[in-house]
Amino acid sequence: MCGIVGIIERDQTRQVAADDLARMVEQLHHRGPDEEGSITLPGVGLGMRRLAIVDLAGGQQPILNETGDIKIVANGEIYNFRELQCELEGHGHRFHSRNSDIEVMVHAYEQWGEDFLVRLRGMFALAIWDGRTRTLIAARDRAGEKPLYWTETPKGLLLASEVKALLVRAEVSREIDPIALDQFLTYEYVLAPRTILKGVHKVPPAHFLKYRDGQATVHRYWDAAAVPLREWRDAEAAEALRAALKTSVDRQLMADVPLGAFLSGGIDSSSIVALMSASSSMPINTFSIGFSDGTYNELPYAREVAALFKTNHRERQASPDLGDMFERLIVHLDEPFADVSMFPTFSVSELAREHVKCVLSGDGGDELFGGYDAYQAQALAAKLGWMGDALMPALAGVASALPPTEKKKGLVNTVKRFSAGATSAPQDLGHYRWMVYLGARDKARLYNARLRDALGATDVYAPVREALGRFGQDDVLNRQLYADLSLYLADDILVKVDRMSMATSLETRAPFLDGDLMELAFSMPGHLKIRNGERKWILKQAMQDVLPATIRNRKKEGFSIPMKNWLRRELQPLMRDLLSRDRVARRGLFDPDVVTELMDEHTEGRENYAHTLFPLMVFERWATEHLRS
Numbered sequence: 001m002c003g004i005v006g007i008i009e010r011d012q013t014r015q016v017a018a019d020d021l022a023r024m025v026e027q028l029h030h031r032g033p034d035e036e037g038s039i040t041l042p043g044v045g046l047g048m049r050r051l052a053i054v055d056l057a058g059g060q061q062p063i064l065n066e067t068g069d070i071k072i073v074a075n076g077e078i079y080n081f082r083e084l085q086c087e088l089e090g091h092g093h094r095f096h097s098r099n100s101d102i103e104v105m106v107h108a109y110e111q112w113g114e115d116f117l118v119r120l121r122g123m124f125a126l127a128i129w130d131g132r133t134r135t136l137i138a139a140r141d142r143a144g145e146k147p148l149y150w151t152e153t154p155k156g157l158l159l160a161s162e163v164k165a166l167l168v169r170a171e172v173s174r175e176i177d178p179i180a181l182d183q184f185l186t187y188e189y190v191l192a193p194r195t196i197l198k199g200v201h202k203v204p205p206a207h208f209l210k211y212r213d214g215q216a217t218v219h220r221y222w223d224a225a226a227v228p229l230r231e232w233r234d235a236e237a238a239e240a241l242r243a244a245l246k247t248s249v250d251r252q253l254m255a256d257v258p259l260g261a262f263l264s265g266g267i268d269s270s271s272i273v274a275l276m277s278a279s280s281s282m283p284i285n286t287f288s289i290g291f292s293d294g295t296y297n298e299l300p301y302a303r304e305v306a307a308l309f310k311t312n313h314r315e316r317q318a319s320p321d322l323g324d325m326f327e328r329l330i331v332h333l334d335e336p337f338a339d340v341s342m343f344p345t346f347s348v349s350e351l352a353r354e355h356v357k358c359v360l361s362g363d364g365g366d367e368l369f370g371g372y373d374a375y376q377a378q379a380l381a382a383k384l385g386w387m388g389d390a391l392m393p394a395l396a397g398v399a400s401a402l403p404p405t406e407k408k409k410g411l412v413n414t415v416k417r418f419s420a421g422a423t424s425a426p427q428d429l430g431h432y433r434w435m436v437y438l439g440a441r442d443k444a445r446l447y448n449a450r451l452r453d454a455l456g457a458t459d460v461y462a463p464v465r466e467a468l469g470r471f472g473q474d475d476v477l478n479r480q481l482y483a484d485l486s487l488y489l490a491d492d493i494l495v496k497v498d499r500m501s502m503a504t505s506l507e508t509r510a511p512f513l514d515g516d517l518m519e520l521a522f523s524m525p526g527h528l529k530i531r532n533g534e535r536k537w538i539l540k541q542a543m544q545d546v547l548p549a550t551i552r553n554r555k556k557e558g559f560s561i562p563m564k565n566w567l568r569r570e571l572q573p574l575m576r577d578l579l580s581r582d583r584v585a586r587r588g589l590f591d592p593d594v595v596t597e598l599m600d601e602h603t604e605g606r607e608n609y610a611h612t613l614f615p616l617m618v619f620e621r622w623a624t625e626h627l628r629s
Contacts, residue, residue, distance in 0.1 A: 002061070002075040003028025003161040003502075004148075006127045007045040008136050010156040010214050016045035020169070024158075025049060027165040031075070031502045037061045039071060044129050044136075048073040065106045066094060069131035072109075074102045075161055076124030076146045077509065079251035084108055084119060099256075109137070117208060117221045121251065121515050125161060125203075136211040142222050143364065143513040144192075144205030144490035147498055149334070150216070151200045157211050163200060163334035167626065173199040174627055178454035180335075181589070183463075185438045185446075185615055188338040189492045191463045193218070196335035196622075205490045222515070225471045225482055227522040237528055238541040240520060245542070248514035249275040252360055260285030260356040262348055262508075263313070265301025267536060267543065267552055268362025268371070272511055274546045276360060277309040285356055286311040289348040291318050291561065305551060316351045318344050318561060323574055330621045332503055338615035339496050340563040346500040353504040363493055364512030367484045368521040369536040370529040375480060378431035379530075425461070431480045432464045435488060437611040446598075446612070451589045463487060477526025485518075564610035568603050575599060575613060578620045587620065 005024040007016050018040050025036060025047040032049030039046050039062045048061045062071045078084070081101035089095070093107040101122070108116035109128050114137060123145035128137045138159050140148050150159040153171040166172045180194045192202040203209050206222040232240075249272060253259060261276055263269050263286040276284050286306050290299035299315055306313035322343060329346060352359050366372055424439030425432070438446075447455075459465075467483040494510075501508045511517070524538060531537040540552045567575055577583075579599060584592040595616065602609040 002073070003031030003049045003165070004073040004075050004125060004127055004159075005047045005161070005165050006073070006129075006136065006138065006157075006159040008129075008157040008211055009043045010154075012043035012134060015042050016040040018045075021045040021047045023168045024160060024165040027168060028161055030505055031161060033505050035060065037073070043134065046071060046073045046127060046129060048075070061102060063096075063100065063103045063106055065110050070106055070110055071129045071131070072102060072106045072126060074105060074124055074126035076122055076126075076141065077101060077252075077254070077507075078104060078120055078122040078124065079248075079254055079514070080119075080121040114208065114210075114219075114221070123509065123513070127159060134212065137208055138203060138211075139208035139221070140203050140205050142206045142224075142515050142518065143485070143510070144494050145498065145510060145513060147495070148203040148209075149195065149200060150203060150209055152216060156214075157216060159209070163195060163197070166200060173197050175199075176623075176627070178451060179458050179460070181451070181619070182443075182455055182458070182460050184336050184338070184619065185443070185612075186436055186460050187492075188437055188611070188615055189495065190335055190337075191487055191491050205486075223470070224485060224518060224522045225473070227519050229473055229475060229478070229525055230523045232524055232528060234528070234538075234541065237524055237538055238544075241517075241524075241538060242542040242546075244514070244517045244520050245271065245511060246275050246278075248511040248517050249360065250279050251514065252509045252511050253279060255358050257358060258285065258356040260287060260352055260359045261311075262286075262352070262359055262361045263288050263302045263305060263311075264362070265298050265303075265305055265551065266362065266554065267539060267547065268365030268512065270305045270362075270547055270551050271365075271539070271543050272360050272362050273305055273309055273311065274543070275511075277311065283310050283312050285352075286313045287348050287352040287355075287359065288313070288315040289318055289344045289351070290315060301551065301554060305547075308548070314351060314355065316347055318347055322566065322571060326571075326574065326617075326621070329500070329503065330618055331625045333499060333618075333622060336615065336619045336622045337492075337495060337499075338611075338618045339492050340561050340610075340614060342496045342500050343561055345496055346503060349501040349504045349506045349508075353506040356506075358507040358509065359501075360509050360511060361497065362512065363497060363508075363510040364489065364518075365536065365539065367481055367489045367493075368512060368518065368529075369539045370477060370481065370526070371535055372431075372484070374431040374434040375477065375530060375535070376533065377434045378480070379533075429461055429464050430468065430476075432461075432468075432483060437615075442612070445594050446590050448589060448591055475526050477529060478522060481526075481529070482522070563614055564602075564608045567610055567613060568605065572603055575617055578617045579613065583620060587623065590616070 007021055021038050021040055028049045035050045037048050037060055046062050061073050064071050078101035081104040084104050088107045088111055091111055095103055097103055117139055123141045125140050125146040125148040138148060140146060147161055149163050149166060151166055151172055158166050158169060160166050175198045177194060177196060177198045180190045180196045183190050190196055192204040195202060207218055207220050210217050261273050261284060263273055273286055288299055288302035325343060425436040464483060467486045468479055471479040471482040497508050528538040579595050581592040581596060584590050584595050598609045598612055601607045602613060
């Protein structure tokens, strides 16, 4: 696991300055505290920080091919590298190390060119410099587990695992992209390829960037939408899924350091722990985070699984005293990000890093097999049809009159969320209506004229419509899952896990996101995933002989924290400071009177505006740090 950077000069005769590269690399120390490597040549510089997990002695980067004209720096793990190594040796390639997955990629590119990417099974962000054609190839894995950013300047192209490494260069733009800001406040994250800064871009998952002769182009190399649906018998599908998940877990146990697992007690993480335990001769390490608020606390379920598989289980209680953590994490983030589960993710990562260097997680199970409330909300809305269209405004009116409760969900909160989602976003977004947190009516009040003018007629929902439209097969649920894989998983869930774990120098792996397993999942029709209202049906069938019914049939809770309650109490002083009239007015983007009104109504318990107020807090603290204004 590493952080990588690259500098490609427009003037290919210009020697890259080692100091310029070193300043960028230093910003990624947390991603790779074990060692540093770099190379500078006329026209190109590549650098990295390494967290050594595999091939501790021989995995130093950059790595070169036999002739030295192809060079690579990479972040991640390639789980099928030994199979590729054997195949490449058959083609005459010779390896310096028998245990380096990164060296395999150099030779794979040399043998197959850009097509080598589809052969990789793993998580990665990589940069290859081909000195033969003076071409840069920079790519991300299929799901987007590992990040990669790039920008063009008058001097050339810069790339890095995190934006903060780009910002050490004075020529990189600090101008806010208003469309990205609108996305952030709408969804709580910024969607690829945008970032919060104009001119700074993400390489999207399953894409590669090609830079040659001063021209940058971005290309897709894999797409889950291209996987054909199959007719599956129930038992056959369950058996195939269990086998594929076991293969993925076994692959991802590859490490030369101690491993562990995040454990929530839900079916996804419990399945991973069960299969890890079956493949290990020693008890595995598991880690959980809990809350004093009983409606948010999942520790009893995690303990049940840990006891069942006799793991070395450790847990920690999350604290609402988040002032210091807020300061540390928001400043650490590359761009505004407001998924509140980043706090428990950081806490459980800190706990795990005290004992191991690498963990497996259950991320991806929801997006592949239908785990979210939004799918059932959309199914209910579709079943109501025209009656729902007529009744929903009235239901929304009644729901808005009900004060929110402090519980995580509950009947009142469920009704309020359902009616808000059904009425605050366009119907053609389908299930994504329930993943929108700030609608057009609220924006009209909150945004000032400067921001509204900058946005013009842009459509914040266009990326969702495009993702839904790319899935051309006639399967409603798989279309929804594809949109979530492309957007929510890539730009929210995996960003959260990568940044929070890497902030503690911990590697995380997600067996559900193995390329073969994702293709298997998208070959299965929706009726295998949600059946008669039961979510993740086929996964539950696959794990029927492994996990007890109490775990398989437990309702999904979601990894969240009682932010709405904490903003009324422990975090209210921080909120009032960050969103004071003076600070909001100086920023010049939002109406200070509206922001104050939202805070007052929230703290008095008349409404729950946490999904508006917390993102505004995040944006203000991020802007104070990174925009220096």
